[in-house]
Amino acid sequence: MAKILVTGSKGQLGSELRDILIHDKSHTIFLTDQEDLDITNRSAVNGFIEENGVEIIINCAAYTAVDNAEDNALLCEKVNRDAPAILASAAKKADALLIHISTDYVFNGLGPLPYREDMRPDPCGVYGRTKAEGEFEVTQSGARHIIIRTSWLYSTYGNNFVKTILRLAKERDSLNVVFDQIGTPTYAANLAKTIMLSTTLPNGIYHYSDEGVCSWYDFAVEIVKLSGSSCKVSPVTSENFPTKAKRPPYSVMDKGKIRKALAIEIPHWRDSLNLFYSKLTEL
Numbered sequence: 572m573a574k575i576l577v578t579g580s581k582g583q584l585g586s587e588l589r590d591i592l593i594h595d596k597s598h599t600i601f602l603t604d605q606e607d608l609d610i611t612n613r614s615a616v617n618g619f620i621e622e623n624g625v626e627i628i629i630n631c632a633a634y635t636a637v638d639n640a641e642d643n644a645l646l647c648e649k650v651n652r653d654a655p656a657i658l659a660s661a662a663k664k665a666d667a668l669l670i671h672i673s674t675d676y677v678f679n680g681l682g683p684l685p686y687r688e689d690m691r692p693d694p695c696g697v698y699g700r701t702k703a704e705g706e707f708e709v710t711q712s713g714a715r716h717i718i719i720r721t722s723w724l725y726s727t728y729g730n731n732f733v734k735t736i737l738r739l740a741k742e743r744d745s746l747n748v749v750f751d752q753i754g755t756p757t758y759a760a761n762l763a764k765t766i767m768l769s770t771t772l773p774n775g776i777y778h779y780s781d782e783g784v785c786s787w788y789d790f791a792v793e794i795v796k797l798s799g800s801s802c803k804v805s806p807v808t809s810e811n812f813p814t815k816a817k818r819p820p821y822s823v824m825d826k827g828k829i830r831k832a833l834a835i836e837i838p839h840w841r842d843s844l845n846l847f848y849s850k851l852t853e854l
């Protein structure tokens with residue numbers, strides 16, 4: 572029986588965790604979001620953890636708007652760098668475990684091979700930089716910690732690439748999607764399950780995404796196919812699709828460490844997408 576705090580519990584990942592935890596009567600669960608517990612507020616965080624005797628903190632809260640981050644560096648730093656430091660310091664005081672979520676965008680994406688946990692972060696934009704700084708704060712804090720980096724997250728909750736493509740496939744006859752950014756999509760429900768298994772792992776950084784590799788174009792083709800739409804998807808380069816934030820061209824992560832440590836089989840992104848789609852259409 573553990574007392575578990577989930578921050579950012581109304582986001583994509585937080586909602587998937589909530590769906591698992593509400594059926595689990597073996598733990599006491601505190602589901603919070605910004606309006607209940609602002610993780611940038613040190614005294615509120617310290618008070619909450621102390622008063623409730625929190626033993627495990629799962630930090631799903633983050634500033635995740637990658638392009639807006641370029642114009643909002645201060646807020647992004649507060650949420651993605653300073654708040655993890657606050658949570659880690661509170662975890663240390665309470666001898667609680669902090670499970671913190673990070674991103675493939677801490678890498679520059681110039682490497683030819685999947686990124687391992689021991690490779691040096693070198694982010695391209697404000698979002699990736701602040702997430703890398705948040706990781707650093709957690710690892711240096713002295714708190715018991717597990718950092719799980721994930722990539723291309725989507726869920727039936729919140730807004731994400733899959734839902735955007737599903738909407739556009741209904742509205743338009745054709746779509747252009749970049750094919751020169753390569754990574755791996757992750758169904759947040761799979762990550763949530765993995766997080767719940769990870770509490771006994773040794774301190775450190777772990778990579779978790781679904782299996783396989785694709786470009787955003789490949790991913791969009793598969794999404795449109797699933798929807799049954801006749802919308803034509805065409806590949807374009809990032810040069811033809813300028814965005815405010817630069818993104819890593821190749822951010823595939825090596826998941827060998829977590830696969831081995833937890834003895835898990837990780838689903839392929841196509842199977843996960845099918846599962847997601849059947850869940851979405853049931854709703």
Ligand SMILES: NC(=O)c1ccc[n+]([C@@H]2O[C@H](COP(=O)([O-])OP(=O)(O)OC[C@H]3O[C@@H](n4cnc5c(N)ncnc54)[C@H](OP(=O)(O)O)[C@@H]3O)[C@@H](O)[C@H]2O)c1
Nearest residue numbers: 579581582583584605609610632633635672674721723724
């Ligand atoms: N989304 C992706 O593609 C992706 C990829 C790789 C890694 N990740 C990482 O995975 C984790 C979960 O991402 P997600 O997609 O589930 O994020 P999300 O859907 O954007 O949810 C983040 C949640 O954090 C909340 N939040 C923001 N500032 C807060 C604050 N000061 N105090 C408390 N809560 C606050 C947000 O509330 P408001 O809505 O009110 O702002 C939101 O409910 C994050 O660490 C993210 O960096 C995400």
